[in-house]
Amino acid sequence: MDRFDNGRSLSPIRQAEAYWTALLNRDSVPMRSQIDPRGLENILEYTFILERIAPGLARFRLAGSHLNALAGMEVRGMPLTAFFQPDDRAGIKDVLEQVFAAPAVAELGMTSGGVLGRTPMQARMILLPLKSDLGDVSRVLGVMIADGAIxxxxxxFSISDTRIKMVSDIHVQIPVKPTPAHGFAEVEGKFKHPAKHLRLIVSRDD
Structure with missing residues (x-):
C-alpha cells in the first residue's frame, strides 16, 4: 500500500497524513489556517487544497506543479472531478461527501489507461478534512502522486480502490500529566511556626 507496483514510494502521502494527524485535537479536525506550507515544503508539488462548493463537489483553491502537469494546465478553480473519467465522477462525489460530512479521511487508488499516446499510469490520492475559518468542515488538504510517463x-483516472476512515476512529495521543509516586509524596499538614518551640540560650564563657 505504501509503494506503487514498480516500487516507487508513496511517502508524500504518508508525510501529509502524519502532518495532519499531528494537528488533530481528539476527534476535531484541524483548521485550514493551521496548515503551514513550511511543514509540507518537500512535498508541495503533490499537495493541494480543496474548497467545498456543493454536496459532493469541491474545487481546487491551491495545487502543486505535479497536478498541473497531469492536467496539462493550471488546475486552480477546477473541480476535483476533472481528474476522473465520466463513469467515476459519481464515485468521487460520494467519497468527497463522506470526507466532509462524517468527517473522514479517504485514500484512493487510481489508474489511467494507455490509449491515445498515453502509457498506463498508477496514481494515489489522500483527502484530509479541514475546517474553514467559520468552523465548518468545508476544506480538504490533499496529496496526489502519479507514477509513470505523463x-x-x-x-x-478511474478509481481502483477506496479506503475510508472516520476521523473519530483515529487514535490521537493525548499527553497525560505524570502523577507523583506515593512513596515520595509528602502528607500535607498545617505548618507550625517553630518560634514557639525555641528558647534563647546565653553563653557565659566570656
Missing amino acids: GKTPRR
Whole structure:
C-alpha cells in the first residue's frame, strides 16, 4: 500500500497524513489556517487544497506543479472531478461527501489507461478534512502522486480502490500529566511556626 507496483514510494502521502494527524485535537479536525506550507515544503508539488462548493463537489483553491502537469494546465478553480473519467465522477462525489460530512479521511487508488499516446499510469490520492475559518468542515488538504510517463494530457483516472476512515476512529495521543509516586509524596499538614518551640540560650564563657 505504501509503494506503487514498480516500487516507487508513496511517502508524500504518508508525510501529509502524519502532518495532519499531528494537528488533530481528539476527534476535531484541524483548521485550514493551521496548515503551514513550511511543514509540507518537500512535498508541495503533490499537495493541494480543496474548497467545498456543493454536496459532493469541491474545487481546487491551491495545487502543486505535479497536478498541473497531469492536467496539462493550471488546475486552480477546477473541480476535483476533472481528474476522473465520466463513469467515476459519481464515485468521487460520494467519497468527497463522506470526507466532509462524517468527517473522514479517504485514500484512493487510481489508474489511467494507455490509449491515445498515453502509457498506463498508477496514481494515489489522500483527502484530509479541514475546517474553514467559520468552523465548518468545508476544506480538504490533499496529496496526489502519479507514477509513470505523463504523455498526452489531460490525464483522467478511474478509481481502483477506496479506503475510508472516520476521523473519530483515529487514535490521537493525548499527553497525560505524570502523577507523583506515593512513596515520595509528602502528607500535607498545617505548618507550625517553630518560634514557639525555641528558647534563647546565653553563653557565659566570656
